[in-house]
Amino acid sequence: MATYLLRRAAFLVISLFLASVLLFLLLRLLPGDPANSLLSIGATPEQIAAARHQIGSDLPLLEQFVSWLGRLVTFDLGTSFVSTLPVGPEIASRLAVTVPLTLLSFLLAVVVAVPIGFIAAYRSNSWYGSLLSGLSQLGIAVPAFWVGMLLITVFSLRLRVLPAGGFPRDDWADPADALTSLALPVVTIALVMSASLIRYVRSATLDVLGSDYLRTFRALGSSFTGAMWRHGLRNAAVPVVSILGIELATTFLGAVVVESVFALPGLGSMLIKGIAQHDYPVIQGILFVSTFAVLVIGFVADLVQRLIDPRLRGTVSGNAR
């Protein structure tokens, strides 16, 4: 397990480095000069040159990259071209919205999807089993922003029970206030996310229900609940956990749209603005942090799988069977 952890950690660092190279180069391939977006129509060539110099976009690419990477090692994500303010602290303050939003949505989605997925599988031949399965199919087809707008119309504009958007000015100083602001966005993401999760839980459960070992265990006199508890859940959980990792990462990245709909000051709205303004340090910073988060989530998902399934523990890649 220790070797595994070491190798996995090395893999994490290498992935991060490769991702940062890729990020840097891809952004520089975009047409346009960030200095253009800083200045006004009356800008003189001297003003443009000064702006370029100030933001360092007149330096050779390699030099820009080395200086960015150098600062990255010390957790300094650089300074925004546009605002001239440091990127790191702003990302940190935005994470105070995006991380709780992602985790709460994820939790809610799991809480909703696991029992429903199980019932949909266990009662797959009944009318409500088919109904649940059909509804989840529908859920996958519905875009998150549309669900968000629908929820706003019902709960904010008509019933007036929850805010239509925004986040408290003092962040989490009043947790109840912050949670109220996150209620609709969390439900929005969770609804869309649970739709696909239900499908995975259902198929994993169906696999287990039809398995030989479950039948054998029951033949030995165990009750269905006992059999499911001892063997079924564990076996069904392995594929579901790996999907959960991917789902969590997707939610973190996919919060962009939902944040816009609900006017939440999270990473997403910062990213959209950065892209529009050619603000490379901002885009790089956010994508780097996101990449980091996604890789860590993957790492954790791998670990959890190993805890659940002893058969995987001796392997590095996780493909034991």
Next chain:
Amino acid sequence: MKSKMTSLVGATLMVALTLTACGSGSGSGSENAPAAGSGSTSSSTGSADPNATIEVGSLYEPQNLDNTGGGGQGVTEAFNGNVYEGLFKLGDDGKVENLLAKDYKVSPDGLTYTFTLQSGVTFHSGDPLTSADVKYSIEKVLAKDSQSARKSSFTGIKSITTPDDSTVTVKLSTKSISFVYNLSYVWVINNQAKDLTTSEDGTGPYKLGTWKRGSSLSLDPFAGYWGTPPTNKGVVFHYFTAATALNNALLTNAVDIVTSEQSPDALAQFKDNKDYKVNDGHSTTKLLLAFNDRVKPFDNALVRKAVTSAIDNRKLLNSIWGDYGTLIGSMVPPTDPWYEDLTTVNPYDVELAKKQLSEAGYANGFSFTLDTPNYDPHPTAATFIKGELAKVGITVTINVITADEWYTKVFKNHDFAATLQEHVNDRDVVWYGNPDFYWGYDNPEVTKLVNQAEQSDTTDDQAALLKKANQQIAADAASDWLYLYPQIVVASSSLSGYPINGLNSQFYAYTIKKS
């Protein structure tokens, strides 16, 4: 999902361009003497609550808090007149009034300006206002690394001296009647201030409370203010990236007022609702079909006139803004002192257009490429223009480009036949006097009028000369001024005393009352 994303990015881009690509204008003209008048604000209603905080919704968050360091349109909206004050103030009605300058004198040759400062003015940090601060503030706009859109307006300054603590003397190399007007854009900042990107030190009625980036910015009344204190207990600007979210905030009372409504479709829900007031003010933003007047066929005024007459601007305006917005027929908006209605110079008349085209030698029409910025309303307008011009035999190819491409291709390299662009500033008709500007309009008569106007002795002379220039560019159809945007402020009915024209993105909040 994809289309939603595109529109969101588009909205952000639009903001970026209006504050960068067009955020300038070597403003010409001003009031020679301080003008009276309090600006056009909404009328008062009911009894006001002096302890109310005004919640303002806006699409324009500052980039940072330094208006010479790239703060952009947002910092002007939040800070101009509220946190920082200039020697002069541009009222909501377009008139220039004294502010930190108590009085000023101009030498007979028009080259030396002597300003006397108001007494008893202190900065938010507690330091008193002195002439050295004024000198520092003007020099900050002129500095090498200054990103101020107004920098080019002050190139005529020869020297700034401070004979004593309350007197500033500025010498100019050429006469400039707009000098006082231009000074209304220069914020007077404490020359001891350290960090201007995330904090401030101004003399205005409000001081900065907190700025939570990506979300909101609050202003608290400044107890030591030298003038009339605000009529409210503070202001909070809430920032949105999507117009829909902003409208929802207004509908759920999360905000009291929207500084500039940018989604025409949303107006219906406020218009017939007694809880809200929709104010139809005058903006200074013009949508232009700008020809490249240097190249065929648009180097021929007759062709430009024909194109202008072939497009039904009223119908275009209605299709985008409904009953809002104005046709002006030339570059000058109603809030500029030299405005006149010139919509009859090139009327919508398809037969006339056809006649002019055949006179110009294009009886069978021609084709051209229209460089169209990829954000609203440009693509809509381009499609409309394409349809209109097809009726007179002109084939339009729409080339959609980003704001950044526009800046390089059209603005810098002049590599275009015609383009669409919004021009946001007041008093920007003077660009037609500059033959090197991107549209390449070169009429020596207009250049002379614009220069003479700047050298005028009185504002009346200046206005008369710029009126002539405006008439001439209309007669030449230098561009097709499609329409003037509406400036729509939507507010809760409980609010009064707010600015409705929002000239140059200003938003004076200190007279707002909530009942």
